[in-house]
Structures are given as structure tokens and as C-alpha cells.
Amino acid sequence: MTASTLTPAPVAPAAPQPGRRARRRRENLAGYVFLSPWLLGLLGITAVPMLISLYLSFTDYSPLIPLTEANWIGLDNYRRMFTADQSYWHAVQVTVTFAVVAVPLKLACALAVALLLNRTMRGISVFRGLFYLPSLLGGSVALAIVWVSMFNRDGAFNSFLALFGIEGLPWVNDPDWALSTLILLAVWQFGAPMVIFLAGLKQVPSELYEAASVDGASPWRKFVHITLPMLSPVIFFNLVLETINGFQGFTAAFVLSNGTGGPVDSTLMYTLNLWIAGFVDLNMGYASAMAWVFLIVIGAITVLLFNTGRFWVHYSDNEER
Amino acid sequence: MRFPFRLLALLLILAVVLYPLVWMVGTSLKSPQEIVNNIGLVPREFTPSNFSEGWTKFDVSFGRFFLNSALVSLLTVAGNTISCLLAAYALGRLRFRLRGFWFALMIGTLLLPGHVLIIPQYILFRSLGWVGGDWPYLPLLVPQFLATEAFFVFLIVQFMRGIPRELDEAAVIDGASPYSIFRHVILPLSRPALVTTAIFSFIWTWNDFFRQLVFLSELKDYTAPVALTLFIDSSSESAVGPMFAMSLLSLIPVFLFFVAFQRLLVEGINTSGLKG
Numbered sequence: 001m002t003a004s005t006l007t008p009a010p011v012a013p014a015a016p017q018p019g020r021r022a023r024r025r026r027e028n029l030a031g032y033v034f035l036s037p038w039l040l041g042l043l044g045i046t047a048v049p050m051l052i053s054l055y056l057s058f059t060d061y062s063p064l065i066p067l068t069e070a071n072w073i074g075l076d077n078y079r080r081m082f083t084a085d086q087s088y089w090h091a092v093q094v095t096v097t098f099a100v101v102a103v104p105l106k107l108a109c110a111l112a113v114a115l116l117l118n119r120t121m122r123g124i125s126v127f128r129g130l131f132y133l134p135s136l137l138g139g140s141v142a143l144a145i146v147w148v149s150m151f152n153r154d155g156a157f158n159s160f161l162a163l164f165g166i167e168g169l170p171w172v173n174d175p176d177w178a179l180s181t182l183i184l185l186a187v188w189q190f191g192a193p194m195v196i197f198l199a200g201l202k203q204v205p206s207e208l209y210e211a212a213s214v215d216g217a218s219p220w221r222k223f224v225h226i227t228l229p230m231l232s233p234v235i236f237f238n239l240v241l242e243t244i245n246g247f248q249g250f251t252a253a254f255v256l257s258n259g260t261g262g263p264v265d266s267t268l269m270y271t272l273n274l275w276i277a278g279f280v281d282l283n284m285g286y287a288s289a290m291a292w293v294f295l296i297v298i299g300a301i302t303v304l305l306f307n308t309g310r311f312w313v314h315y316s317d318n319e320e321r
Numbered sequence: 322m323r324f325p326f327r328l329l330a331l332l333l334i335l336a337v338v339l340y341p342l343v344w345m346v347g348t349s350l351k352s353p354q355e356i357v358n359n360i361g362l363v364p365r366e367f368t369p370s371n372f373s374e375g376w377t378k379f380d381v382s383f384g385r386f387f388l389n390s391a392l393v394s395l396l397t398v399a400g401n402t403i404s405c406l407l408a409a410y411a412l413g414r415l416r417f418r419l420r421g422f423w424f425a426l427m428i429g430t431l432l433l434p435g436h437v438l439i440i441p442q443y444i445l446f447r448s449l450g451w452v453g454g455d456w457p458y459l460p461l462l463v464p465q466f467l468a469t470e471a472f473f474v475f476l477i478v479q480f481m482r483g484i485p486r487e488l489d490e491a492a493v494i495d496g497a498s499p500y501s502i503f504r505h506v507i508l509p510l511s512r513p514a515l516v517t518t519a520i521f522s523f524i525w526t527w528n529d530f531f532r533q534l535v536f537l538s539e540l541k542d543y544t545a546p547v548a549l550t551l552f553i554d555s556s557s558e559s560a561v562g563p564m565f566a567m568s569l570l571s572l573i574p575v576f577l578f579f580v581a582f583q584r585l586l587v588e589g590i591n592t593s594g595l596k597g
Contacts, residue, residue: 030499031417038408041467049441141546142568159360
């Protein structure tokens with residue numbers, strides 16, 4: 001590499017000072033050599049596209065015309081989004097509903113199963129692995145296809161209901177129910193937060209439970225006053241992660257609606273709406289504006305979560321935030 | 322006795338959780354009539370023709386789609402492990418100017434949703450002739466060779482911080498350069514983190530849909546997930562069996578990874594909070 005040519009040899013070999021300085025300079029250079037692919041990516045794949053996107057959000061750019069011919073239309077895209085575009089607000093509503101319902105349900109399932117698994121008994125790791133399997137497979141197109149078929153008119157779910165004499169609906173084609181099937185698919189993937197909860201549960205000192213037992217505390221009180229507070233950093237971590245992921249759900253909604261967000265826009269997730277605006281309607285200026293609002297909202301939610309976290313997340317004394 | 326209750330509850334939940342997967346396997350082997358009529362999990366008459374029918378359903382065979390997926394996934398694994406390792410070594414072990422600043426930026430990109438950048442990236446890659454060109458996978462692969470997957474940089478940095486500093490210091494006293502420390506000390510010791518990165522890279526890319534949907538424009542270049550969506554377009558009753566058969570095949574590589582590396586995957590999300 002260029003390191004040897006750019007680093008001057010120490011002039012006075014006996015003196016320790018220049019040697020150390022040369023070494024520091026060499027390490028400085030090495031730092032940038034190792035960092036260079038990442039720096040290039042940061043610039044070319046992230047920073048410059050972000051700026052292009054910001055610029056585009058003030059234009060009516062469509063991929064059918066050269067970038068230089070895009071018209072500057074000021075805040076029109078944002079105005080349209082906030083005041084005129086019904087389906088935009090619908091997408092916001094669908095996305096928020098999805099996140100607000102799916103994330104707590106998923107975390108509750110994850111915590112409940114983690115509590116059931118938090119025992120030393122034979123076969124626990126097999127259970128843990130099998131519960132985790134849906135998290136590995138669930139985000140794929142293949143599983144979304146299976147899921148949608150399962151909640152079709154003659155899918156497995158209705159066969160199950162038929163056992164009890166209930167006649168089911170074509171759930172995925174019903175605007176009132178389609179989003180619920182997507183929520184269930186998200187909840188089904190509770191394994192990843194469950195594994196994190198399990199690791200957290202192992203960290204809770206058993207003396208706390210023993211002391212509580214001596215005082216005659218019920219299992220419920222132990223759960224509320226020991227498990228939940230001790231687990232709050234992990235709950236918080238899962239909450240942030242799952243919320244951010246929840247807002248970005250795309251694949252399952254795409255598969256269910258064949259890329260339209262239907263039936264009647266009931267699965268029009270934000271990212272799906274953005275994709276339709278950019279790659280179906282070819283209105284990339286407008287889609288860029290959507291992307292920027294999305295970025296700002298996700299950032300705001302993260303900040304909000306971190307701020308409210310202060311009130312309920314309990315960190316042990318010896319542990320820094 | 323609480324113990325049997327616990328086991329019973331776990332078995333019940335497990336049955337619910339695994340049901341869709343078992344149902345998928347069963348349905349992929351059913352004839353069109355049985356898919357409608359037979360509620361049970363096991364087909365009365367095994368119909369392996371679903372697989373051959375699905376395989377050749379479109380103008381390009383599914384063999385090609387799977388090869389495309391494998392190519393993209395394996396090259397992504399190479400790109401991610403190499404580039405993220407290099408970045409992590411700099412950010413985790415070397416002292417250089419503005420390191421804190423770059424590290425903060427890396428953490429910032431950790432939470433950046435990929436959907437936000439897709440449009441300008443599409444415009445950029447298209448203007449470079451990469452979309453639908455002779456090398457249709459450049460838009461999918463180039464970012465991976467530039468360490469844009471910050472999760473993995475972070476994961477490896479965290480791991481490297483656990484490697485004792487004394488090892489570097491001893492090497493420095495012996496006159497080793499940052500490059501030879503990297504080669505002879507850090508690289509061999511970072512193997513566990515690299516294996517985790519490689520496995521998650523593979524699974525994520527194999528399952529990824531959004532970027533592949535946006536950047537692949539020609540049928541022959543389609544990866545398996547994009548090709549699977551073609552079944553939804555032609556969603557006649559007779560296509561359900563072949564659609565399930567191909568869906569099942571597409572999940573097998575991830576399932577094999579799960580079987581082979583189960584422990585490592587579970588530990589991987591423990592140490593880093595990575596999602597599956």
C-alpha cells in the first residue's frame with residue numbers, strides 16, 4: 001500500500017519522540033485506508049442520494065425525463081401530501097394501526113413465551129430454536145404467500161373454524177380484516193424478541209426472587225415488582241427495534257394486495273404507498289417527499305421513545321446508560 | 322404440579338406456531354382438487370408434479386431464479402464480511418482523526434430506513450447504466466461491498482472491543498504495523514463475528530424483496546422472491562400447488578442454515594439484537 005511511501009522514516013532513530021509521532025501518523029493513515037470503502041459508501045450510497053432525494057422532493061421529477069429537466073415546484077409535493085392526497089393519509093393510518101397493534105401484541109407474546117421457557121429443563125433449547133424459526137422465515141415472499149393462502153376463503157384458517165361450525169370470511173379480501181392477517185403474521189414472528197427477553201431474564205439475580213419469596217410475595221407481585229423493572233431495558237430495546245421495523249413493513253402487504261395496497265387500500269402500508277408513487281405512478285419527486293417525511297417521523301418516534309424511556313426504564317446502578 | 326402445565330402450554334403454542342409451515346409442506350403436495358376439498362394436513366394422493374410444474378411455469382425456469390438468488394446472496398456475504406470487517410477494524414481498534422465523528426455517523430445510519438434512499442439510488446444506478454444492464458446485480462451488490470450495512474459494522478466493532486488491547490500493544494512493541502496487526506491478530510480472532518455476519522447476510526439477502534423488486538427489471542435476472550410474486554399475478558386455482566411447491570423450495574436454504582447454525586443464530590441476536 002501507500003503507507004510506506006507516505007510515512008517518512010524516523011529521522012533520528014535513537015530519539016523516541018519522532019518514532020511515536022511517526023507511528024501515530026501511520027495509524028492515522030491506516031485508519032483512513034481501512035475506513036475508505038465505508039467512507040465511499042457513506043458518500044455515494046447514503047449521503048449524496050439523501051441530498052438528491054431532498055432536492056427531488058421539491059420537484060416534479062419523473063424517470064421518463066432527464067434529471068436536469070425536472071421542474072422546481074417548491075413545497076407543492078408536501079402541500080399535496082398534507083392537504084390533498086386522501087390515500088396518503090390513509091396509508092399513514094394503516095401504518096400506524098399496524099405498528100400500534102402488532103408491536104405490543106408481538107412483544108407480549110414474546111415475553112409470555114420467554115417466561116414459560118425461562119426454566120432449566122431438558123429440551124428448552126429445542127423449543128427456543130423452533131419458536132425462533134418464524135423470525136427467520138417470516139419476512140420472505142414465500143411465507144407471505146403461504147400466509148395469504150391460509151386466510152383465503154378455502155384456506156386453513158377457515159377449515160379450522162369449520163370444525164366449530166363457524167363459516168369464515170375470505171379474510172384477505174375483506175377490507176375490514178386484511179390488515180389483521182398482516183398483524184397476525186407479524187405477531188407470529190415473536191421469536192426474535194423472545195430470544196432477547198430470555199437473555200434478559202437470565203440476568204435477573206435470583207436473590208431478588210428468593211428475598212421476595214421469604215416476604216411471601218405472590219408470583220404476580222414478583223412479576224410486576226421484580227421481573228418487569230429488571231427487564232425494562234430489554235423491553236425498551238425490543239420496543240424501539242420492533243416499532244422501527246413495524247413502520248417499514250412492505251413484503252407481506254405487497255404480496256397480499258399484489259402491489260396495490262388493496263382491498264380498498266386497507267393494506268396500503270407507508271412504504272408500499274411510497275413504492276407505488278415512485279415506481280408505478282413514476283412520480284419520483286412526490287415519492288421523495290414521502291421518503292423525507294418518513295425519515296423525519298421515524299427519527300422523531302425514536303427520539304420520543306428514548307425520552308419517555310427515561311420514565312420507565314430502570315437501569316441497574318452498576319450499569320451505565 | 323406446575324411442570325406438566327408448562328410443558329403442555331409450550332407444546333400447544335408450538336403446534337400453533339409450526340402449523341403454517343406444516344400446512345405449506347402438505348399443500349405443496351396436494352392436487353388442485355385436494356387443495357380445495359381436503360382440510361387435513363396430509364394429502365390423500367401425493368402430487369409431486371406440483372414441483373415440476375412450478376419449476377417450468379414461466380419462460381425462465383426456477384432453476385435460474387434460484388441460481389440468481391444464490392449468486393446475489395453469496396456475493397453479498399463476501400461483500401459484507403470483507404467491507405464491514407475493514408470498517409470495523411478502523412472504528413473499533415485504530416486511533417485516527419475524527420474517529421468519534423465517523424463512528425457517530427455509522428450509528429446514525431444504523432436506524433436509517435432503506436426505503437428512504439431507494440429512489441435516489443435507483444436514479445443514480447440507472448444513470449450509470451446498472452439497472453437492467455449487462456451486470457444487473459451491480460445495484461444490489463455495490464452497496465454491500467461498501468459496508469453500507471451498518472448493523473454488521475456495529476456487530477464486528479462490538480466483538481473487536483472484546484479482544485484484549487494488550488495483544489495489539491505487544492505487537493506494536495515488536496514493530497508491527499496496523500496492517501500486520503490486522504492480518505495476524507485481529508482477523509484470526511474476529512472469526513466468530515465474521516461467521517455471524519456471513520450467516521445473517523445470507524439469510525437477509527436470500528429473503529430480501531424490496532431492493533430486488535426495484536432493481537431487477539428482466540425476467541431472466543429475477544431472483545426467487547421476485548419470481549414468486551409472478552404466481553400471485555396468475556392466481557388461478559390450478560397454480561396454488563406449484564406456487565406452494567416453489568415457495569417451499571425457496572425456504573429450504575434458510576431452513577438448512579437454521580438447522581446447521583441454530584445455536585449461533587440465537588446467540589447472534591443476543592449479542593447484537595439483530596433481527597432474523
